Amino acid sequence: MPTLQLYGWNEHFMRHFKTNKSQDLEAARVLSIQGFKHLLITEAGNLEAQLASALMNSHEPEAYPKTGDWVLVKRYDEEGIIIDTLPRINELSRKAPGTQSTRQVLATNIDxxxxxxxxxxxxNIMRLQRYLQQVIQCNILPIVMLNKADLVPNPENYRQAVKELGYNCPVILNSALNLVQQEEWTRQYLLPGHTYILLGSSGVGKSTLLNNLLGYKLQEESATSTANNKGKHTTTARQLVLLPNGSMIIDTPGMREFGVTEENGTIGIHHPLIDELAPQCRFGDCTHQHEPGCAIIAAVRNGALPEPVYRSYLKLLREQYHFQTSEADKRRNERHFSKIAKQIFKHRKDSKY
Structure with missing residues (x-):
């Protein structure tokens, strides 16, 4: 099989690649990014490349190539220059860590x-709901993996608690010591030619999991701190690797923050249980917070909707609204700055200095 097809090249990317007028540009996929250096896979093998100045000047940072992107690259001796990024199928984002409301794209083209x-x-069931919500908003299928299942007496209880969240997604119990268990879910959920991403806090066992899937140590495994039960960072950058069965996984550093954003310019947290009950509300524009005749509030009161799920829903909705408001303020300030800059430029031109 051609190298690019091994790494997920398909009709979507081929169609956009054919619109390229230049004959000396190659298609490549971004495997990892270290500073200004991008490691790519091309039909001829690995290639190190940097971004073209024109690309950096014409795109917002979130549109710069990310791990998983397909790009157009021009070769110069043993290095390459990335000229452009092919349109993405999807992109996994989060609110950037810190107080500023900025959207950060983590990786792209993920199944x-x-x-x-x-x-x-x-x-942490509520943290898990945060991950689920953002992944679904980004049009990516979520698969929950409860790792280190051998360390608790009744792991099935944890799986049932996740199922009760109502997201109707696969929930896998996994132990690094149980290779038979790992082979079973690998055969079912890791499909050749598909791209997956590992998400979670530091110390949850992502590096051990990846090493087991590869059959060798790509990452050194790091123990969890005994002082605070928090994991230590092992992976330092996102990287895409090809597994022996033909599937691909993007490993990510542990994330202590995973803030929600708004995607496609719309605001709204679409939880399956709440979406199912919402049509029964008295008002079509019910916010499910204080309106009379709200089916969601009634379901919480009679126990049909778990109260923690509802509280988490409201919290995520507030976060998303705050993010959208801050983004709007930022865009408004940028337009204002651009208008002032144009006026200054015109004044200098008219005054000839």
Whole structure:
């Protein structure tokens, strides 16, 4: 099989590649990014490349090539220059860490996301709901993996608690010591030619999991701190690797923050259980917070909708609204700055200095 097809090249990217007028540009996929250096896979093998100045000047940072992107690259001796990025099928984003409301694209062109939580003090059902919500908003299939299942007496109880969230996604129990268990879910969920991403906090066992899937140590495994039960960072950059069965996984550094954004210019948290009940509300524009005749509030009161799910829903909705408001303020300030800059430029031109 040609190299590019091994790494997920398909009709979508071929169609956009054919619109390229230049004959000396190659298609390549971004495997990892280290500073200004991009490691690509081309039909001829690996290639290191940097971004063209024109690309950096004409795009917002979130549109710069990310791990998983397909790009157009021009060769110069043993290095390359990335000229442009082919249109993405999807992109996994989050609110950038910190107080500023900025959208950060983590990786692109992903078929499914493994959301990994360790059952050794890392398990947090509301944090998991945050991951699920953002992954689904980004049009990516979520797969929940409850890792280190051998460290708790009744791991099935944890799986049932995740199922009760109502997202109707696969929930896998996994242990690094149980290779038979790993072979079973690998055969079912890791499909050749598909791209997956590992998400989760530090110390949940992502590096151990990836090493087991590869059959060798790509990453050194790091123990969880005994002082605070928080993981230590092992992976330092996102990187895409080809697994022996022909599937691909993007490994990511542990994330302590995973803030929600608004995608496609719309605001709204679409939880399956709430979406199912919403048509029964008295008002079509019900916010499910204080209106009379709200079916969601009634379901919480009679126990049909778990109260933690509802509280998490409201919290995520507030975060998303705050993000959207801050983004609007930023765009308004940028337009204002651009208008002032044009006026200054015109004044200098008219005054000839």
């Amino acid at each position: 499914a996301a493994f959301i990994v939580q360790g059952l050794d003090n890392n398990y």
